[in-house]
Amino acid sequence: MFPECGGQRQSPINIVTSTVQYDPALGPFAFDGHDHISNITVDHLGHSAHFALPQSMRIHGGGLPSVYKALQFHLHWGVNAGPGSEHTVDGERYPMELHIVYIKEEYQSLEEAESDSAGIAVLGFFFEASQEDNTHFDTVLEALRRVRFIGNTSSVAAFKLSDIIPPAHELSAYYRYSGSMTTPACNEAVIWTIFHKTLPASHRQLVEVAGEVWYWTGKPMTNIFRPAQQLNGRVVSRSSPLPDELSALTDSAVPFLSGSAFCLCSVLVSVSLYCAL
Numbered sequence: 001m002f003p004e005c006g007g008q009r010q011s012p013i014n015i016v017t018s019t020v021q022y023d024p025a026l027g028p029f030a031f032d033g034h035d036h037i038s039n040i041t042v043d044h045l046g047h048s049a050h051f052a053l054p055q056s057m058r059i060h061g062g063g064l065p066s067v068y069k070a071l072q073f074h075l076h077w078g079v080n081a082g083p084g085s086e087h088t089v090d091g092e093r094y095p096m097e098l099h100i101v102y103i104k105e106e107y108q109s110l111e112e113a114e115s116d117s118a119g120i121a122v123l124g125f126f127f128e129a130s131q132e133d134n135t136h137f138d139t140v141l142e143a144l145r146r147v148r149f150i151g152n153t154s155s156v157a158a159f160k161l162s163d164i165i166p167p168a169h170e171l172s173a174y175y176r177y178s179g180s181m182t183t184p185a186c187n188e189a190v191i192w193t194i195f196h197k198t199l200p201a202s203h204r205q206l207v208e209v210a211g212e213v214w215y216w217t218g219k220p221m222t223n224i225f226r227p228a229q230q231l232n233g234r235v236v237s238r239s240s241p242l243p244d245e246l247s248a249l250t251d252s253a254v255p256f257l258s259g260s261a262f263c264l265c266s267v268l269v270s271v272s273l274y275c276a277l
């Protein structure tokens with residue numbers, strides 16, 4: 001029914017950190033409009049609940065080939081605060097994963113973007129259990145509670161995505177690979193970014209989220225994640241070098257720098273930034 005779901009560059013994947021390759025082209029992201037306050041809607045679509053985002057929210061940089069505008073965000077979770085993320089890192093499945101879906105700014109719809117192998121950019125954030133409640137996440141939880149049944153729609157007043165995600169300067173470390181949407185029709189049109197920085201949610205919040213939205217059968221939507229797919233030769237890149245990659249970079253840079261104290265300074269600054277990650 002959805003032939004692309006059996007394709008060669010499917011998502012999600014298990015990220016094996018020992019095989020990930022450093023790519024210096026993966027620079028910092030710019031997040032435009034993510035701190036704007038807007039009234040957004042949330043819709044129960046049967047398999048998930050999507051929070052529609054204003055298209056004035058855009059991202060660029062981050063090694064992306066274009067400017068991308070926001071469409072929606074949604075979550076993947078497990079049950080009872082157990083494993084629930086779609087991507088895994090060295091086999092570890094986090095309790096929840098946030099996906100923010102963007103399309104190239106020239107497209108008018110997700111359908112249009114799906115025909116371009118880089119038409120969609122998804123930003124993925126893992127959640128980790130925290131001692132304290134994440135009060136901003138309660139806004140999302142309460143909205144999900146209002147769309148329990150299929151076809152339900154609700155609104156979230158005065159929503160600000162920057163309340164949920166960390167500031168750009170904390171997001172320079174990430175993984176990158178080419179993949180697909182993780183729900184049918186699994187279109188292979190997605191540039192995936194999975195950030196190292198995790199988001200907090202308390203045990204109480206992680207338990208509650210998996211009970212808020214129900215299937216048409218009258219059962220809560222639980223374990224809404226697709227299993228890991230084969231890499232089939234794809235390379236997963238990282239934006240930040242490991243310490244040994246860093247020393248190789250510094251060594252090769254020295255002859256080039258010998259004539260310019262300014263260049264040396266700027267390289268040292270960027271090296272110390274990498275070290276800070």
Ligand SMILES: [Zn+2]
Pocket residue numbers: 074075076099182
């Ligand atoms: Zn998703």
